[in-house]
Amino acid sequence: MKRIASLDGLRGWAVAMVFIGHAERTVPGGYSGILTPLKWFSAGDLGVHLFFVLSGFIITRLLLGEFAKTGRIDLANFYLRRTRRIFPAFYIYLIIIGTVGAIGYLSIDSRQMLVATFYLWNYAGILGLDSLSKASPDGIWYLGHFWTLSLEEQFYWFWPALFIFMMKFRRTWVLTALIVIVPSIRIVSYFMFPAVRGQLNTMFHTGIDSILVGCLFAIHQERAKILFSKILDSKAALTCLTLVIFFLFPICHHYLRGYWTATYLRTFEAATIGVFILALAIGKDFFLRSVFLCRPVLFLGTISYSLYLWQQLFNGLNEGMAFGFPLSIAETLGAASLSFYLIEKRFNARRPHAIEPSAMR
Template identity: 40%
Template sequence: MKSRIDTLDGLRGIAILLVLAGHTVANLQPLGWLETPWIRALANPGGGVRLFFVLSGYLITHLLLQEQAATGSIGLLQFYRRRALRIWPAFYAYLLTLVLLALWFPTGLNVGTFTAAATFTWNYASFWAVPPPEGTWNLGHLWTLALEQQFYLLWPLALIVFPRRALWIAVALVIWCPLARVGTYYLFPAQRGLLAMMFHTGIDSLMAGCAAALLLQSAAWRERLLRCGRLAGSAALWLLVLSPLAALHVRGFGVSAGFTLDAAAAALLIAWMHRAPPAWAQALLGRGPLRMLGLISYSLYLWQQLFLSPDGWLAQGRLLAPLLAALAAAVLSYRLVEKPLLGLKDRRHRSPPLPGLPAKTA
């Protein structure tokens, strides 16, 4: 059995490109021809993070269900061990690098920010830590990994304890989150900047992927999916073009409905690319540069933050140097940290390896 789903690696490559484009357009000075609403909308890091989240929810659920069907159970401790081997080494290598760099210049680390980052609680860190300006950027993307780790901790338990209600739990959380975001916006104004980040207001993207994987256990739903090519194309158009433009022109769109609609569109696109990919999609996503970017996307997501900062090379108007540096750091991280430990994980587990995310991590 193949250890990777090539077309989904290609989608992961698209997700990291959206993140890179968004950070580049936001921080490059002077912007020149990039200073247009269209470019700012379509260079969409939020859409990339959403795609990462849905991919993670879908793949984790799909592979846990495979394990359950093959063995009759889900090995919880083995799952946590595999996730730790997949996520922790590259993450802590990045965090250690920030600690070492702090010997020469500010990186935003203090006791509060280091603790929040190291314990995967960054999405709630503002309740007890005040990051310096450098920490807001260098550690800011770690909210996505915090949210994913919290998901990894709880979702397998839900599948074990409530196997027949797991789909309803996923759907209920997808419905709950936009209501929770709007309610929090008005009732707790101080938390408005955290609405996409906190577990109880931002888990809908992961749950949309989980719901899609659970639905596709049914042969009837798999049969319906084969006829959804045009609908999947519409989902891609929504996710990559229409949604970011709507967010640009409609105040509060993302918080109220946009995040959830993006997640639903991404779930349909991912399911279709997994179960019924046409030949052109297999060629575009399953081979070539997009797939290669997908393979290193986790490391690239971690390390791009150091090089695409608002006061670094991009602030000096230099475009090529930070992108190449981020790519080089990601390749080194993948080769020296991720890949060897992925091999260890695979040797000790008989199921296909679990592809990870920065989500993630946004």
Template identity: 30%
Template sequence: MTVKKEINKIYLQLNAPFSIPDFLDVPYFPSLDGWRAVAIIMVILGHAKLTVLPTSLYYKFAEIFIYADLGVRIFFVLSGFLITSLLIKEFITNGQINIKRFFIKRVLRIFPVLYLYLVVVFILNQIFDLGLISDHFLGPILYINNFSFFSGTWLTGHTWSLAVEEQFYIIWPFLFSILTKKLWLFCLIMILSIPFFKVFWYYYPTYQELTLAPFTSNADAIFSGSLLAILSYKKFFNINQKIWKIKGLDLLFISVIFISTYCVHRGYFGLLFYPSGSTLCNVMICLLLLRTIINNKILLYKFLNKKVMIQLGLISYSLYIWQQLFLMPRNGYSNKLSVLNFPLNVIIAIVVSYISFNYYEKYFLKLKKCIII
């Protein structure tokens, strides 16, 4: 009987109106910029592995401990959490969301630096005859580079993750408006269905694109972040819960993330980690994010809030775009573009991204803040 009462209590709470918890009643979370920095560091160091000899010490270290796709997963969870939080706050304030304004703000944030990058790559292709064709540009321009409609190449291949996010942005405000009270259920269904779909895709790979695998197999991380936001604004979490104060819990979460990612990459314990490894990672990332928002006493919070991490997080999107140009695999494009040695290639990528953010993107970010509509 007690179990039934608890289930009913949870169900009623899930269907209760949104309200802003104390720990989220602030305009800015610096810890999340710190997490962006962690994510982009993983991406950069993971890609940098391809610019060194396989016999080098760094390559061997990165092969075991650094995973670029884990960095992208953190970006996805962050995106789901932040975008859904913004929509919920707008809904609480206005009783509805302005979809037109949402799209304009997303365009101003995402389009400018990507299209500038594509123009630069196009010019380099004309100068150095890199062999890039229209397919290599059309996929990124249309934000469908995660599907196989167009052929891919390294210089624009990283835009697959932007495509996944953009596809999420296209559907999410409409789903939010239609399923406001049951949004939690939609997210839960999406998250729990992915392990079963992965088994299906494993045995029937020809059906992957037909069942939208290029989107759904990655968007589960975004929906995990979205569900985290929904549960937060349904008051499922608060600063007095003991879990946020347990010492050493961060190390446990990080260990689970690393072990599951390691096993997925190497095919170990495939029956468990192949279908469910990414779901487990998403849950652990969500718990870490929330812990570093709620508890400002832990060491991880202090690390994420260091000035260098905040600054790196601020330019993380620009850095994600530009790093692909400087971290090309050895012997890529027939050496027509000189490959800089590690770690100089990383340093130059950061410098270019800093310039891009401060002297180009900031103009569009200011426009974004002025959107009233």
């Protein structure tokens, strides 16, 4: 697959927002004084949301390219690529965390390990893991970030089959219907099941709409380019869009909380991010795009998956696992680089290549 460099840069920017946000735990008193500007950069919720929409866009772009050329989707090839991309580094991380827990250095329950192993952490509350938070707090932290990977994995099992159905029978309206339905399920769940309010954006049936929005923008890219042409063709409009996403949305998250994240406003945020991703994908020039294309940010995008995995280890509750800020940042970057070059790159070098969509060339 031909990579779009600016999307790699966006991925790097997003993962930096997440791990710098988590690194605040290693700063006594949090980001204050000369470190105060980091608070504006460490919007982890937005970073995760960027990842979700971007993931749907990129995966669907892959599937579109293969379907356009062959008229079918090789599911075995698709899942082989996903397995080689995700499993090796993930399970090595789990083995290390499990080993450290087994020798008593971390307080981790075997049930927490089991739920993480099978990519079910986004349903941790329903599975009863909340009750373990006091007895095994380390497990909640060192494994808790896998709710995002769990949602992604569930999406991988669900989406290819639905994509094949929609393409063969020309039923792309099904995707739009799902994007409309999922937030309504989220809203109903918010009022009817108060105990799960904290998980509404993590569970598949209440939080998958953000990824599906990315899928929608990939499938209807040409229509979206026409629909949002006034924004895409204006540097001023794209700059305003950038400011809205990276400055206004974090403020909305902070002050509106559930009123924003549990409603259609979250879906609206995903759609706004979708326009932003589309602008990057088709090569529009605007404020911040050059930042995404600079080498350090592109490097972060390249090792983003390993960064996501390992940053939790060095920004955790157990102070013995890290040396504090800013060494925690250096530790994270070092571990992620080793993970990428020694694990990810070796397995991905042997995986089958996906087909590039002609529409994106």
